[in-house]
Amino acid sequence: MYESFVTKARALGTEVYRVDDPAAAKQLIEKLIREAGAKKVALVPAPLLDALDMEKVVSAARAELLTAGSVRKRADEADLGITTFDLAIAETGTLVQDATALDRRLVSMLPPVHLAVMPLDGLTATFRQAIANLAAGEIPGYLAFVSGPSRTADIERVLTIGVHGPGRLIVVFIDEQEGRGSR
Amino acid sequence: MSAKDLRQKSREALANENLGCALGRFSDSYVVSREEIYRGMDFQALREEVAGIKSGAALHMEELAARFQAAAEKRGAKVFRAATAQVAREYIARLAKERGVELIVKSKSMASEEMHLNDYLQEQGLNVAETDLGEWIIQLSCQKPSHMVMPAIHLSKEEVAAIFSKEMGREVEPDIPDMVKLARQELRKKFLAAGMGISGGNIAVAETGTVVMVTNEGNGRLTTSLPPLHVIIVGLEKLVPRFTDVAPILEVLPRSATAQHITSYVTMITGPVPAEGLDGREYPKKELHIVLLDNGRTRMAADPVFREALQCVRCAACLNVCPVYQLVGGLFGDVYTGGIGAVLTAFFTNPEKAGEIQNLCLRCERCRDFCSGNIDLPGLIGELRRRTVQKEGMSAGQRLIFEKVLADRRLFHSLLRLAAKAQKPFARGGRIRHLPLFFAGLTEGRVLPAIADRPFRDLADSLPGPQSAGAAADERAEAASGVRTAGMSVGGRVAAAPGGRAAGVPAAGGRAGAATGGQASGAAADERAGVASVSALRPAAPRQKVGFFSGCLIDFVYPQTGVAVQKVLTALGMEMVTPAAQSCCGYPAQQVGLPDVAAKLARQNIAAFEAAGVDKIVTACPTCAEALKSLYPQLLAGEKEWSARAQAMADKVQDFSSFVHEHRDELPLNPQEQTFTYHDSCHLKRRLGVTAQPRELLAAAGGTIVEMSPADICCGFGGSYSIKFPEISQAVLGRKLQAVTGTGASVVAVDCPGCRLQIAGGLAHRGSPVEVRHTAEILAERLKK
Known part of the structure; x- marks a missing residue:
């Protein structure tokens, strides 16, 4: 299932990584922030990220973690945004997030690079299965399905990446996490 | 728009090489990539599932609207039921003014195009920015979108650069990535400054009050996230009962629209969510208004035929594969374009114009194979045509041709024989290159074949033996009964029957003599038809008696095809008869919206073939085959006596290749x-x-x-x-x-x-x-x- 996700997601231009545990995740994320040349990072707190001690990771990558000011301003200023996702769909290479909270919507959309952190056990086989799972509970206020970077083909049908949303989408799957089930 | 204007506009559109080229290229690659994206999936089953959901929803539109309203309001949204575009426009403009909105950002919405919302809001002094790249380009250049999914597909990058240069007040190079970046920067400013966001919806779920929206650029997500006031416009046809109904629709929509498994963003909004004001103030719940637009949809749902059009998911596949749309683009339609556009125009935006634009449909029926909602679009366009003719009538000249000439076999055939002589000054080597006056259009870019000196019916009649007996007897019977219209059919059938049956009996000497004479005079035509001798064509002990429906073109233009069919069938041991009382199949009359004329011809042909007493009916013209096989039972379904007779005939009809293919081992x-x-x-x-x-x-x-x-x-x-x-x-x-x-x-x-x-x-x-x-x-x- 993971392999199928990787194939589909990469075909859409998503960069996919997988690490065994939080320690490896910290190392990888630091490297990714550094390689992206991000100076300012915005993130949305979540248990999954708390366990990764992101403040340290960001500063180790020689970037500034934006915490002050309005979320509109932070998200618009950041070179890279980090949020967590709940579900992934192998069939389509899609990430799914309850984006009811404003910061999740803006941090995942406004910066040119988005880094999604995702527990491996959230992987679902098909789109239909994901919809059926969601239908079983109360539908959140704002459900976001994200499949690859922002794209357009509106001028001469030439595929161009990064219109209004991020031009790069990176996902890091973590096999095992601390505090599993409380993300 | 008059027919003349439409033709003039089509000339202009065809002269725009960029348009035809861009659309043509797109169509070719679309068909290939679409097939690839559906690989391993059962498209037919999938679209039937979608059609089932949407047709059920169309039948319960009002009930679903009420359920949607209750569910959405329970989650905190304000639902406004707009009966017309005008009411919807006023509601939105009033809202913007009351909230002191200075700038509105919009993501793509066909419903908003349908209500000409931008023009109205601007007239009201409101500032609106389209944020979908294609829509923004269209807005800046004061044009109308030419395609439901790719609004600016008709513009080249140079044209876009010129539009951007004008807007920016500086030179913008025609570099696509640079122009996209520029759009990102310019529109980002607008997103951050906007007090209201307006978006559309692809699906509205009644049970949960959810609106689902698909986008690729992400402008939809920003429109629905940044401004503290959000208006969703969604047509009643987007309603589905259950949340799980979303899955099959989203399985077809991106695949059929842009050959994607899924779009970059799928957003599902259920009630208002937190927002931040332009002043930095936090709102735990933003203001969310959902405008449920009727504007002709209830009327469409109440129409037993056109209700089917509500199964449309707006994937635009019917545009992408349409040979006419590929050439003339947005001219084929109004706000909504292409085949589905003609139908939606009739109910949503411009009924009068719909009557005109449906004429642009070629009736090639290619769109039907690709429709995500399993809609019989060619059938709906045919019905639109029929109703247009019924309402507005047809030019007296055209009606005369169909009702007085085509419906009268003897007159029609006499005129064709006359034409064969009259064309002589224009025909060279069996072809016509130029015709004078208003006939000139016929030979524009095309050389017409001349009408044959001797139609196939005469060649068939000159054949010795049973063939001539059948045909001649039929014709005599028809003449004797003195009836040529629908009324003749019963008499014609009874009177002609003995002659038809006699076809099975070996020829009498007298007839053979007459046939010889006929053959001699027809020698030139035979030569042209490539038949040295047709006397050997009759099998000694036929296995089946096959009636040949020649159709007008084979009869009068390509008799050599009829002769070839006869040779092949005879080689298979079949006896072929060509009832002379057969006439035009009626399809052209149906096509121009005159089903009564088509029905009249149907009755004549049914009677002619019943009289011939055949086991099978073969035709070498697929249009005639379709008429005999599908159209007749449909046309005569309501007529007690005729419906069974039409079905009995339909059951015998087969196209030439299929018939021969079944017997290919014996050929x-x-x-x-x-x-x-x-x-x-x-x-x-x-x-x-x-x-x-x-x-x-x-x-x-x-x-x-x-x-x-x-x-x-x-x-x-x-x-x-x-x-x-x-x-x-x-x-x-x-x-x-x-x-x-x-x-x-x-x-x-x-x-x-x-x-x-x-x-x-x-x-x-x-x-x-x-x-x-x-x-x-x-x-x-x-x-x-």
Whole structure:
């Protein structure tokens, strides 16, 4: 299932990584922030990220973690945004997030690079299965399905990446996490 | 818009090479990538599932709207039911003014286009920015979107650069990534400054009050996230009962629209969510208004025929594969374009214009195969045409031709015989290159074949033995009964029956003598038809009696096809009879919206074939086959006596290639190697589902088939279409000819005399040596002596 996700997601231009545990995740994320040349990072707190001690990771990558000011301003200023996702769909290479909270919507959309952190056990086989799972509970206020970077083909049908949303989408799957089930 | 204006506008659109080129290229690659994206999926099952959900929703539209409203309001949204576009516009403008909104950002919404929302808001002094890149380009250049999914597909990058240069007040280079970046920067400023966001919706779920929206650029997500006030406009046809209904619709929509498994963003909004004001103030719940738009949808749902159009998911596949849309773009439609556009225009935006634009449909029926909602779009356009003619009438001249001439077989055939003589000054070597005056359109870009000196009915009549007995007796019976219209059918049937039955009896001497005379006088025509002698055509002990429905084109233009059919059937041990009382199949009358005339012809033909007492009916024209097989039972369904007779006839009808294919093992062929390319005629492939049979027969006759890419795109003939819109017909033909010459084959095999007329005419006009031949003729030539 993971392999199928990787194939589909990469075909859409998503960069996919997988690490065994939080320690490896910290190392990888630091490297990714550094390689992206991000100076300012915005993130949305979540248990999954708390366990990764992101403040340290960001500063180790020689970037500034934006915490002050309005979320509109932070998200618009950041070179890279980090949020967590709940579900992934192998069939389509899609990430799914309850984006009811404003910061999740803006941090995942406004910066040119988005880094999604995702527990491996959230992987679902098909789109239909994901919809059926969601239908079983109360539908959140704002459900976001994200499949690859922002794209357009509106001028001469030439595929161009990064219109209004991020031009790069990176996902890091973590096999095992601390505090599993409380993300 | 008058018919004349429409033709003039179509000339202009055709002159825009960029448009035709961009759309044509897109269509070719679309078909390939769409097929790829559906690989491993059962598209038919999937679209039937979608059609089931949407047709059920259309039947319960009002109930679903009430449930949606209750669910959405329970979650904190304000739902506004707008009966008309005007009411919806006023509601939105009032809201913006009351909240002191200075700038509105919009993401793509066809419903907002339908209500001409931008123009209205601007008239009200409000500032609106489209944020979808294509829509923004269209807005900046004061144009109208030409495609539901790709609004600016008709513009080149140079044109876009010029539009951007004007907007920016500085030179913008025609570099696509740079221009996209510029749009990102400019529109980001607007997103951050906007006080209101307006978005559309692709699906509205009644049970949860959820609105689902698909986008690729992400502008939809920003429109629905940044401004503290959000308005969603969604048409009633987007309602579905359950949340799980979202899955099948989203399985077809992106695949059919842009050949994607899924779009970059799928957003599902259920009630208001937190927002931050322009002043930095936090709102735990933003203000969310959902405008449920009717504007003709309830009326459509109440219409037993057009209700089907509500199954549309707006994927625009019907535009992408339409040979006419590819050439003229947005001209084929109003706000909504293409085939579905014609239908939606009739109910949502401009009923009068719909009556005009439906004329642009070629009736090639290609769209039906691709529709995500399993809509019989060609059927709906036919109904639109019928209602237009019923309401607005038809020009007196045209009505006269159909009602007085076509419906009267003897008059029609006499006129055709007269025309065969009258054309003499224009015909050279069996072809007509130029016609004077208003007939000139017929020979524009195409050489017409001359009407044959002797129609097939005369050749058939000159055959010795049972053949002539049947035909002549029929004609005599028809004359004796003195009735030529619908009223004749009963009398005609009874009177003609003995003659028809006599067909099985060996010929009497007197008849043979008459036939010989006929043969002598018809020698020239026989030579042209490639028949040295037809006397050997009758099997001694026929296995089946097959009635041949020739159709007007084979009868009067291509009699050699009829002769070939007869040779092949005879070689199979069949006895072929050609009832002389048969007339036009009626399809052209149905096509122009005169079902009464078509029904009259149907009754005549049914009676003629009943009289002949045949086991099977074969035709070498797929359009005639469709008329006999599908149209007649439909036309006569309400007539007590006729409906069973129509069905009995329909059950006997088969197209030539399918019939011969069933008996292919018994066909005494003498294979000769030759390379062909095969043209799929629209009616044969799409209505009768026949594609493999003629190819296999040609292969059995020693042929090698080099396929065109694509083999099934329409030739542009479309019956009277080529007279009404000769320029479009010619441009569609141009694409076909390109595909033909691309194969390098020296012969195009076809199963349809109409396609043959069009393709051969185009090739001759261009001086091409490539020949067009009916499959029957190719087979007949390769029969063992």
